[in-house]
Amino acid sequence: MDLSVRTSKGDKFLRSFIDSEKGTVNRELYINQDVFEQEMEQIYRRCWLFLGHESQLRNPGDFFVSRMGTEEVLVVRDRKDQKIRAFLNSCRHRGEKVCRYDQGNSLIFTCPFHAWTYDTSGRLVGAAGQNSPQGYAGDLKKEDWGLTEVAQFTNYYGTLWATWDKDAPSFEDYLGPFAESVRYMCEGSDGVDNGLEVFTPFQKWRVPTNWKVPAFTSSRDPEHGAMTHRSVNAAAIGPMRELQGGDRSRKRQLIENITYVCGDHNLGHGGAWTKYLAPGIAEYVDGWYEDGVDDYFREMHVKKMEKYKDRIVPPQGHDAGHFCVFPNFIMDAWRWRIWHPHEVGVVERWSLFGVDKDAPKHVKDAVRHYVMRYNGPSGATESDDMENWNYVYPASRGAVAREWDYNFANGLGHGFQEDGAPGALVFNGNRSEEAHRARFSRWLAFMEAESWDDLYPIKSDANHRLW
């Protein structure tokens, strides 16, 4: 038996903490230190993870520091070939961070410890004592001591992703049926591919809870809204502010559709899934408080309608998307949320907001102010989420509390698969927890798998659906 899938609780195996008949997950999986350490190895070293957006790196030498799980990575646009690459932010000599700034532009990255110096393609170009007769005496083979580069990197319609596993499938295959949704989310509001830039800096803040609490179950979680966000409309923070009774939601008109929650049990992604029954995009509905903003979006929308007039929009169409890219990235239309685990009970949240890269200033300003009052640690909506996600953790940790199971049974047994749809794509009611269950199907597959040979369904013809 492989010890790597055991927990410290006697000889119990991870699989035994999930009851697919009852639809439950034992709290141990959220609070156990061994489980967390295994997640970092089994999941965060193998999955494709979100790093940032190309608009953060416009010029050669531009860089920013991002995270992959508990570790920092340096993302930099090379001065010579202008390619974007990502490296572990840890000097090859003694492991100090080679870059201690959030962003900037640089010729080189010099470690502040012993001056090991790397260029913007990650190559070692110098080190203290490299030529000293009493030191390396010219024997330091610089070509062997470059920064540790990610195994695979991709720029997907402007979004930057990487994995530490050379055997991971291509990013598009990793996304599977959600690839067109991610692509759609990166369109400008006129429907043009890679039409966004992101506002900077990102809001970053810590929440004392296990990373899976928000990452696995915030998309999509339709039943939390009415209770968690009961107070929000009083704050009138929506695009319309006090107009429309302070409603926090933007009004939209939709093509005839059926809405589901959909989870991909083989790949782990999932969330809202709207099946449009006719081609096209519905008319624009005015919904902005500030002058001239609707004029801009209406004009863009007409272009988008033209693009899609004979096409069924993807299931995340009409700004209606809200789904998780396994394991820790939530796309809520152009609002993107990343959950970086730090410790078993601490997660760091980063928020990015996309906006049409060519939008005029008054439009960018309106969008920017909307997201600031809505989202983040000072956002009138998300602050209530933080409270609930936080207190799940301490209230689940006790010797008694940890014995109990979380209930993931909403809609259990009502999911269905469609003929011709990819292997383990399961549709369920639009208020169900199907996407949460899909996350755990995939989670267990990662935790038990020896390698990507056991993980990529096309290769192994697997069906990881647990429930």
Added chain:
Amino acid sequence: MTDLQRPKSEVRNDFLLQHQAAQFLYREARLLDERRLSDWLELLAEDLHYFMPLRRNIKYGDWHLEYSDPETEISYFDEDKSILTGRVRQIETGVHWAEEPVSRFEHIISNVEVTDQIGDEIYVNSKFYTYQNRLADEVQVFCGRRYDVLRRDEVTDFKIVKRKILIAQNVLLAKVINTFF
């Protein structure tokens, strides 16, 4: 507003003005701590700009990159009185879970300096140390500086016209900000 030079002598030596500004800021802090949020709103000018930027780790000298730019970038707060009024309404619903049950806040204000006076507006710098204690054992500390513009007012002595809040954190170590500074 952030002038590091010695303030003009007519401001520096105006003990009454220094005293009035400090007393106003202390009173404001007390209203927040006593949860008299509607009274606190009375201290805000209708044309208030309330701004609390994010802070980056940047290379020495790249100071223009340190604080998020209110013209183009993302901040914690970058808003007017109407949004702040909405936030108070939200807290007062009693179902704003991030601040329900309500916290025990203590806003400590110090280092008050009036640095300039132009017409009926004065420029005031101060520091805050805000202690938050909530539920059984949750503690957060928010510490930083403020750069204010206050306008003379017959009823409340001053109204806050501009406030720039610089918190001494990069990654925010609190899960939410559910008070005002």
